[in-house]
Amino acid sequence: MDLNDRVALVTGAGKRVGRAIALELAGAGCHVAVHYHRSRDEAEEVADAVRAMGRKATLVCGDLADASVPERLVVETVKQLGGLAVLVNNAAIYERIPLREAEAGTWERYWRINTLAPALLARAAGPIMQQWGQGCIVNLIDSYVDRPPRNLAPYLASKGALAALTRALAVELAPQVTVNGVSPGIAIFPEGYDEETRRRLIARVPLQRAGSTEQIAQAVRFLATEGDYITGQILSVDGGRSIQP
Numbered sequence: 001m002d003l004n005d006r007v008a009l010v011t012g013a014g015k016r017v018g019r020a021i022a023l024e025l026a027g028a029g030c031h032v033a034v035h036y037h038r039s040r041d042e043a044e045e046v047a048d049a050v051r052a053m054g055r056k057a058t059l060v061c062g063d064l065a066d067a068s069v070p071e072r073l074v075v076e077t078v079k080q081l082g083g084l085a086v087l088v089n090n091a092a093i094y095e096r097i098p099l100r101e102a103e104a105g106t107w108e109r110y111w112r113i114n115t116l117a118p119a120l121l122a123r124a125a126g127p128i129m130q131q132w133g134q135g136c137i138v139n140l141i142d143s144y145v146d147r148p149p150r151n152l153a154p155y156l157a158s159k160g161a162l163a164a165l166t167r168a169l170a171v172e173l174a175p176q177v178t179v180n181g182v183s184p185g186i187a188i189f190p191e192g193y194d195e196e197t198r199r200r201l202i203a204r205v206p207l208q209r210a211g212s213t214e215q216i217a218q219a220v221r222f223l224a225t226e227g228d229y230i231t232g233q234i235l236s237v238d239g240g241r242s243i244q245p
Contacts, residue, residue, distance in 0.1 A: 009087050013090065036061055058077070074121060129176060162181070183238065188212070211238070219237045
């Protein structure tokens with residue numbers, strides 16, 4: 001799909017991977033709706049950077065744990081930027097929680113933000129893309145889904161469900177809309193990881209180095225621009241970690 005003057009909505013676009021995706025899509029020609037929840041200052045910086053590229057940008061704010069928010073974000077995007085061709089479900093919550101401490105509310109919060117919100121966003125965006133005749137949805141998964149470590153059960157359950165949702169949406173929204181996932185490995189380390197932990201994790205990667213947020217963003221751009229015959233797939237961008245025993 002030619003992204004010149006198309007509109008993209010990127011959730012969690014103020015920081016880290018979301019920021020890189022927003023800027024990558026702007027570089028490909030998109031006008032960008034920059035979603036954030038609490039990171040307004042960072043989101044404004046991203047929007048300014050998009051505008052500096054000669055593209056339009058608008059801020060859309062909302063807590064994705066609220067089931068009324070996803071449809072509103074889509075409506076605001078269309079109203080402010082005139083359409084919607086690319087949806088990137090990047091926003092997620094992540095923290096290590098021992099199973100014994102994961103109460104029912106914990107599981108529900110992960111499910112609402114990491115799984116239900118992308119589903120509701122796709123439900124709202126899909127008909128708009130279908131009416132236009134073309135669209136692309138990309139969901140951010142996680143390479144840990146297939147190699148689960150300890151203390152991430154609620155997070156990985158929600159991401160595993162998102163992977164299944166990706167395939168289901170690909171069937172539901174075909175033939176006009178492609179729906180795929182990008183599954184990062186080490187793109188950017190969580191805050192608090194010491195140098196020894198980082199070295200240990202990199203040692204498990206066949207390519208023996210960490211990736212970058214830009215490489216994840218480039219994979220999203222590839223699926224949007226060159227992936228017209230790719231749908232229902234999960235693209236691992238993890239240096240080969242997912243093929244390790």
